[in-house]
Amino acid sequence: xxxxxxxxxxxxxxxxxxxxxxxxxxxxxxxxxxxxxxSLSFRAVARNPLHGCFAQHDRAIVVKKAxxxxxxxxxxxxxxxxxxxxxxxxAQRSLVWFRNDLRLHDHxxxxxxxxxxxxxxxxxxxxxxxxxxxxxxxxxxxxxxxKFLIESVEHLRQAVRERGGELLVRMGKPEQIIADxxxxxxxxxxxxxxxxxxxEQYVESALRQNLNALGVRTREFWGSTLYHKSDLPMxxxxxxxxxxNFRKQVEKHAQVRPLFPTPxxxxxxxxxxxxxxPTLQGLGLEEPQPDVRAVMTFKGGESQGLQRLHEYIWQKxxxxxxxxxxxxxIGADYSSKLSPWLANGCLSPRKVYEEVKKYEAQRIAxxxxxxxxxxLLWRDYFRFIALKYGNRIFHKFGIKGKPRxxxxxxxxxxxxxxxxTGQPFIDANMRELAATGFMSxxxxxxxxxxLVHDLNVDWxxxxxxxxxxxxxxxxxxxxxxxxxxxxxGNDPREDRYFNPKRQAxxxxxxxxxIKRWIPExxxxxxxxxxxxxxxxxT
Numbered sequence: 001x002x003x004x005x006x007x008x009x010x011x012x013x014x015x016x017x018x019x020x021x022x023x024x025x026x027x028x029x030x031x032x033x034x035x036x037x038x039s040l041s042f043r044a045v046a047r048n049p050l051h052g053c054f055a056q057h058d059r060a061i062v063v064k065k066a067x068x069x070x071x072x073x074x075x076x077x078x079x080x081x082x083x084x085x086x087x088x089x090x091a092q093r094s095l096v097w098f099r100n101d102l103r104l105h106d107h108x109x110x111x112x113x114x115x116x117x118x119x120x121x122x123x124x125x126x127x128x129x130x131x132x133x134x135x136x137x138x139x140x141x142x143x144x145x146x147k148f149l150i151e152s153v154e155h156l157r158q159a160v161r162e163r164g165g166e167l168l169v170r171m172g173k174p175e176q177i178i179a180d181x182x183x184x185x186x187x188x189x190x191x192x193x194x195x196x197x198x199x200e201q202y203v204e205s206a207l208r209q210n211l212n213a214l215g216v217r218t219r220e221f222w223g224s225t226l227y228h229k230s231d232l233p234m235x236x237x238x239x240x241x242x243x244x245n246f247r248k249q250v251e252k253h254a255q256v257r258p259l260f261p262t263p264x265x266x267x268x269x270x271x272x273x274x275x276x277x278p279t280l281q282g283l284g285l286e287e288p289q290p291d292v293r294a295v296m297t298f299k300g301g302e303s304q305g306l307q308r309l310h311e312y313i314w315q316k317x318x319x320x321x322x323x324x325x326x327x328x329x330i331g332a333d334y335s336s337k338l339s340p341w342l343a344n345g346c347l348s349p350r351k352v353y354e355e356v357k358k359y360e361a362q363r364i365a366x367x368x369x370x371x372x373x374x375x376l377l378w379r380d381y382f383r384f385i386a387l388k389y390g391n392r393i394f395h396k397f398g399i400k401g402k403p404r405x406x407x408x409x410x411x412x413x414x415x416x417x418x419x420x421t422g423q424p425f426i427d428a429n430m431r432e433l434a435a436t437g438f439m440s441x442x443x444x445x446x447x448x449x450x451l452v453h454d455l456n457v458d459w460x461x462x463x464x465x466x467x468x469x470x471x472x473x474x475x476x477x478x479x480x481x482x483x484x485x486x487x488x489g490n491d492p493r494e495d496r497y498f499n500p501k502r503q504a505x506x507x508x509x510x511x512x513x514i515k516r517w518i519p520e521x522x523x524x525x526x527x528x529x530x531x532x533x534x535x536x537x538t
Contacts, residue, residue, distance in 0.1 A: 092117045093185065093269065094219075097178060097192040098124040098167070099200070101223055101345035102152045103302040104159055105262040108221040109191040116219075119269035121187065122160055122167045124153050125174040127203070131283050136461050138468035143285040144437025148300040148471050152344050154277050155301025165266030169275040175203050179210035185270050187216055193223040193345075196386040197393075197475050225380040226349040226373075227254050229387070236387045241399075242492050243381050250377065259350055293516055294436040296332035298340050298471055305341030306351075312336050313355050322368040327442045329513040335441070336372060339472035342379070349376050382480030385490060393479045396460065398488025406458035413457050416450070417465060419517070422534035425504035426450045428517035435517075437471035442507055448485040449498035459486040504530045 094117035096110050102124070104110065113120050130141050141149070157167040170177045178190060190211060195201060208218055222229050229236065233253035240246045280287055290297070313319045318333050328334025341347040353373060360369050389399045397403055415421050419430035429443035439447070444466075451462045463482040467473050483489025487496065508514060511526035520537055521529060529535075 092188050093119045093121070094189045094191060095121045095123055095178060095181060095187045097174065097190060098122065098156065099193060099195065099345070100343070101193045102156045102300075103305075103346050103348060104156075104163075105302065105306075106223070106259040106348035106350050108223050108260050109193050109219070110263065111260040112219060112221065113189070113191040114263060114266075117189070120165075120266070121181070121185065121268070121270055121272075122165060122266070123178065123181070124156070124167060124169050125177050126153075126169070126171045126278055126283075127174055128172055129199075131285075134464045134468060136464040138464055139285065140468065141283075142437070142468040143280060143288050144469065144471040145473055146280055146283055146285050147288055148298060148340055149344060150277060150280065151300030151304075152302075152346050153300075155303060155346075157274075157277070159302060160266055163263060163266040164268075166268035166274055168272065169277050171278055173203075175206035175210055178207055179214060179216075181272075182211060182216045183214055185272065189217050189219055191219045191221070193221050196224070196383045198391050223348070224345065225383050226256055226353055226376045227380055228257055229384065231255065231257070232384070236384060239384050239388045241490055243378065243490060246381055246384075247374075247377050250380075256350060256353055259348065259354060288437065291435045293432070295330070295438060295440075296337060298337075298438070300340070300344065300346065302341075302346045305338065305347040308336075308341065309338060309347065309352060309355055312338070313359050317363070319356065319359055319372065320364050320366060320368050323371040324368065326371070327440070327507055329440050329442065329508060330516065339474075340438075343472045343474040343477075349379065352376060379474070379477055381490075382476040385480055386476040393476075393483060393489075394460070396458070398483040398486060399490070400483075400488045402488045402494075404488070406452075407456045408458055408461075409455070412455050413451075413461055416447070416455060416457070416462075421450070421455075422536065423450065423454075423500050424511070424514045424518060424521060424529045424532060424535060424537075425500045425508065428508075428514045431517040433469055437469055439470075442503070444481070445485065446498045446500055446503050448482060449496075450500055452486045453497050454500075459483075459488075501531055501533070 094113045096113045101107060101109070110122075131146070132140050134140050153167075153169060157169070160167045168181075181187060182190065190207070192204075194204065204220075211218060227250055231254050232239075233249050234240070240249070312333070316333060318325075318336075322336065325334045338347060338352060342349060342352075353376065356369055356372055385399065386393055392399045392401070395401075396406070412421075416426070416430060417434070419427035419434065421427055421430075426447055429439055429447050432443070433439040433447075448459070448462055451457050452459045459482050463479055466478055466482075467475070470478070480489060484491045485496070487494045504511070504514070508530070509526070511521075511524075511529040514529050515522045515524075518537065521535075
């Protein structure tokens with residue numbers, strides 16, 4: 001800047017020293033604050049022509065918590081000049097806390113932090129509580145899901161580093177780790193996406209409390225669903241208890257929001273240790289062994305999810321037949337297989353929607369293309385149901401509060417877990433799950449129905465086993481679906497039952513899937529396998 005320009009600028013009235021026009025109304029509203037209430041004494045404040053910000057001749061005037069909260073915590077200082085308050089725009093140091101949103105594309109919290117901050121710290125915390133034991137005794141996060149999570153964090157770190165930034169990784173309790181970082185590094189704001197269930201919400205609440213004590217604000221966003229919860233044509237409290245009613249209203253009255261842009265450049269301001277991504281062994285878990293019978297090899301990470309999305313829709317052109325093939329059992333391509341990346345937030349549901357809409361515009365729009373969006377709507381629905389009913393989705397009698405006496409026959413349950421019930425179609429699906437961490441949607445419906453209706457075993461045991469083992473575990477979808485199958489959730493037909501013999505005849509008529517996972521039956525006649533009530537092969 002020329003010296004004449006500096007001189008001219010330095011003579012300007014301090015009232016023009018507002019950097020952000022967007023905050024002008026909020027700043028001017030503060031001029032009506034009674035200064036006497038704060039007993040502030042002050043002397044002349046002038047603008048420093050060298051640094052372009054307020055400098056005080058004698059001492060700085062910092063308006064305490066009451067004033068800064070009235071205009072937003074991202075303004076740390078307020079200056080007084082000619083009996084008016086003026087904001088001193090300060091460099092905002094922000095922290096973005098990654099959770100089940102392990103991606104850079106369509107990430108509102110990250111986008112907002114980049115727009116509102118001068119310095120940004122990116123963090124992922126492996127919450128130690130997620131690697132303990134469930135009440136049923138299973139690991140809360142089993143080896144398949146843990147491996148996928150580790151890969152997803154590693155890929156996110158790589159993507160961040162490629163853009164010039166750094167992803168800090170920590171192990172412990174996020175609400176403590178983030179508060180400690182905020183206090184040590186002068187963080188002024190913490191950005192994150194909200195979750196829908198109690199364990200995650202407890203962490204959010206504890207974090208708010210810890211940060212509030214430090215005078216650090218939170219900026220919270222909703223980014224896990226196709227339709228934003230604020231755009232629903234009904235309140236969460238008025239959410240219909242039948243999916244079809246929800247779907248019809250949403251499709252008629254709501255719009256899917258556009259994607260947030262993927263950042264091309266990031267930077268890291270803090271000279272702080274990046275931290276190591278934990279190993280499976282460090283988490284007390286063993287390495288999963290590959291199985292050639294698996295539908296596919298799932299690798300965690302945003303790039304892997306985007307690759308699978310492109311492969312399924314564009315490269316293999318499979319979307320146009322999705323509705324016809326989605327109930328398959330063998331191979332990678334009978335369904336999209338996007339669920340692990342959606343569950344970890346490596347893929348945004350809006351990104352999937354965008355690609356479907358592009359495909360419909362460029363190739364074909366039919367029942368199959370719609371049906372993939374239909375499945376995303378089911379995913380949304382279970383998240384909103386979790387918001388509506390809270391912990392009732394975990395209760396014995398479900399969201400309906402429908403009493404039922406459940407068996408707690410541990411021996412029967414263990415036979416179900418290891419695939420030795422004697423019912424071939426059920427056992428084949430359970431063995432696939434144990435060996436690979438994945439099971440088809442058709443398989444999940446059948447094994448869940450068998451546990452609760454044929455064995456009458458407490459559905460919560462099955463839900464916890466799925467929580468531990470599934471590579472694509474999603475708390476809302478998992479417990480929502482178990483409520484549904486057990487007749488205590490959102491199914492308008494309370495007596496829905498999946499007959500495993502009939503299901504096998506429809507979806508595995510040659511017993512190829514059964515023989516694939518129960519090789520001791522490979523020489524048996526398909527008809528005998530399908531029609532058997534119980535076989536002695538275990």
